[in-house]
Amino acid sequence: MTANATAEDAVERASSVQSFYGRWATLYDGLARFTPGIGRLRREAVAALELDPGDVVVDLGCGTGANLPFLRDAVGPTGTVVGVDLTAGMLSRARRLVDARGWRNVHVVQGDATRPPVGGPVDGVLASFVVGMLDDPAAAVADWCDLVHAESTGASDPMASESFGNVVLVDAALSDRAVARPLNAAFRALTVLSTPPTLQFRYDPSPHDVLRERVRTARDALRERSSATAHREHLLGVVRVTGGRIQRAVVAPE
Numbered sequence: 001m002t003a004n005a006t007a008e009d010a011v012e013r014a015s016s017v018q019s020f021y022g023r024w025a026t027l028y029d030g031l032a033r034f035t036p037g038i039g040r041l042r043r044e045a046v047a048a049l050e051l052d053p054g055d056v057v058v059d060l061g062c063g064t065g066a067n068l069p070f071l072r073d074a075v076g077p078t079g080t081v082v083g084v085d086l087t088a089g090m091l092s093r094a095r096r097l098v099d100a101r102g103w104r105n106v107h108v109v110q111g112d113a114t115r116p117p118v119g120g121p122v123d124g125v126l127a128s129f130v131v132g133m134l135d136d137p138a139a140a141v142a143d144w145c146d147l148v149h150a151e152s153t154g155a156s157d158p159m160a161s162e163s164f165g166n167v168v169l170v171d172a173a174l175s176d177r178a179v180a181r182p183l184n185a186a187f188r189a190l191t192v193l194s195t196p197p198t199l200q201f202r203y204d205p206s207p208h209d210v211l212r213e214r215v216r217t218a219r220d221a222l223r224e225r226s227s228a229t230a231h232r233e234h235l236l237g238v239v240r241v242t243g244g245r246i247q248r249a250v251v252a253p254e
């Protein structure tokens with residue numbers, strides 16, 4: 001495949017993501033907030049980020065902003081939360097939430113999670129239900145780890161004294177456990193309905209296999225870069241939360 005064809009594919013995929021999520025933003029927002037157990041899952045993911053008041057955290061593929069209240073709670077009024085998403089329709093819901101709560105330190109911006117429009121170092125990166133949509137999840141995760149590892153611009157930067165930050169991935173994919181067969185069947189139906197482009201994904205390779213492979217690859221990439229990882233599974237292994245602790249760059253005092 002030529003470089004041009006690859007770039008065109010990426011543009012086409014981005015536009016299909018935007019039109020799909022743009023169309024379904026309202027429905028997605030309801031699912032993202034009110035699915036039973038989802039709040040607990042988001043809280044668990046944010047706890048895995050090990051944030052402190054005043055920290056800087058980025059939510060990549062933030063969608064309608066369902067993680068933002070938990071992230072804002074963790075960093076408090078002195079921290080910074082940045083949500084990034086490709087889809088304007090999803091972001092406008094996130095922005096409405098930010099405005100309604102009057103959070104001045106929560107920002108949502110349109111951008112590509114594979115080329116985050118934020119400079120490091122940051123204290124945490126969260127990506128929930130996103131890596132399964134990326135063509136090269138391993139490269140994206142490596143870049144996200146770099147955001148934490150990035151050198152501070154000045155020795156006086158308070159982050160220079162902290163030794164690590166965290167990258168946390170939350171995903172759902174087919175479980176490998178035999179006991180999860182009925183859940184896997186329900187998950188297959190949900191994936192077909194909720195993954196753009198809906199029709200194209202019915203072809204070979206199956207969307208579930210693509211999703212599972214991307215989720216696995218992303219986690220392997222995170223483990224490779226982490227000095228320690230924590231992994232938890234829910235719903236018989238369908239839902240996974242993986243956190244990786246990323247060492248900070250050493251900054252020589254000026």
Ligand SMILES: C[S@@+](CC[C@H](N)C(=O)[O-])C[C@H]1O[C@@H](n2cnc3c(N)ncnc32)[C@H](O)[C@@H]1O
Nearest residue numbers: 021032061062063085086087090112113128129
């Ligand atoms: C399944 S939703 C997850 C939203 C949110 N993280 C959550 O937990 O509810 C996936 C989101 O990823 C966004 N997305 C997909 N590919 C992206 C990319 N390359 N860069 C930024 N956002 C992306 C979509 O627009 C969509 O809002």
